[in-house]
Each structure stands twice: as structure tokens, then as C-alpha cells.
Amino acid sequence: MSSITQWYLLQCKPNQQARALLHLxxxxxxxxxxxxxxxxxxxxxxxxxxxALFPGYLFINLNEDSNWRAIRATRGVSRVVSFTGAPxxxxxxxxxxxxxxxxxxIKPVALFQQGERVTITEGxxxxxxxxxxxxxxxxxxxxxxxxxxTEQALELSPNxxxxxx
Numbered sequence: 001m002s003s004i005t006q007w008y009l010l011q012c013k014p015n016q017q018a019r020a021l022l023h024l025x026x027x028x029x030x031x032x033x034x035x036x037x038x039x040x041x042x043x044x045x046x047x048x049x050x051x052a053l054f055p056g057y058l059f060i061n062l063n064e065d066s067n068w069r070a071i072r073a074t075r076g077v078s079r080v081v082s083f084t085g086a087p088x089x090x091x092x093x094x095x096x097x098x099x100x101x102x103x104x105x106i107k108p109v110a111l112f113q114q115g116e117r118v119t120i121t122e123g124x125x126x127x128x129x130x131x132x133x134x135x136x137x138x139x140x141x142x143x144x145x146x147x148x149x150t151e152q153a154l155e156l157s158p159n160x161x162x163x164x165x
Contacts, residue, residue, distance in 0.1 A: 004063060005062055005063050006063070006064070006089055006090075007032075007060070007090040007091075007094075008059070008060050008080060008081070008088060008090060009088050009090055010024075010057065010060055010077055011056060011057055011078045011079050012056050012057065012058060012076050012077060013078045014056070016075075017033065017058065017076065018076075019075055019076035020075065020077045021076075023074045023075045023077075024074055027070065027071075029060050029061070030060065031058050032098070033052055033058050033059070034053040034059075034098045034099075034102045035051060035052050035053055036050070036051060036053055039111050041158055041159055053098070059090060059095060068080060068087070111135075111158050112132045112135060112158065112161060112163075113132065114132055114133065114134055114135070115131060116132045116163065116164075117131055117164035118130055118141075118163060119164045119165075120145075120156065121159075121161060122159075125145065125154070128145055129145070129164050130143035130145035130154070130161075133153060136155075139157070139158060140155050140156070141155070141161060142154070142155050142156075143161070
């Protein structure tokens, strides 16, 4: 029996990544699900949510002699990602790089990026398109809009904007 462990990739059933992670850990299988913080609006307030970097996929650390049938039968697991009939071996360097990046304090992805087109959703400028000039540290957003053939800067809160379609 081989004692050298290696990383493999699993695909989870839709919206069951957390369930698969829980059941695999109950089987004492080392799992890795890289995630990152992202900002989003919830009831007019900016909240930080942790999202999976690779939604629907998990990395597991096993040796070749592991019980693959039990892993495939785990709740939430759809399949073991494989090529030419053999489970895909994920390079250790990739896993270490992902762990290093996700362990660092990464700033959450902003709701709106500089240069992005937005639509104002509230106030006297409702339904007017603008371009994000900058995002202030207090989450206020400065947008540029054209009024009377001149560019005007306007400071708004995130809940007054929507991404332009």
C-alpha cells in the first residue's frame, strides 16, 4: 500500500460543494477548497461574502490505493475528474501556490471597478448612465456623468448604483 499522498480534483453536484466537503472530512480525507472575499449589496448595505475560487470543485489529498468507490459515493460528489480513465493528478506546486495566495489577507473584490459603466438607480439622476471614476475608502463611489455636454462628478453610495446592461 502506497503511503505517498497526492492531490486530486473532484467535481461536486450543483450547489453541494459544502455538503461534499463536510462528508469527505468525516471520512478523514484532507480537502482544500480555495476561497476569496467579495463585496456585495444586501438590503442596501455592503457586506463581505466568502466565495469559492473554483465553484463546484474540491481538491482532495489521497494515496493511489484509496477507496475511490467510497469517494465517488460520497454525498455531494458528482465525479472524480479524470483523463484517459485515471484520476487527474494536481501538481503539488499548484496547491501550495493556491494555499499561499488564499492565506494572504486579500482585499475583497470591490462592487464597482474604476472605468465600469453603471446606471444610477435612485434620486433625480435615476436611469442615467455614468462611469465609475473611483471608490473611496468609506465605500462611497465617485461617478462621472455627462450633463449639458459637460462631465460632472457625483458621489453616491453603492446602493444607488447598478451595473449597466
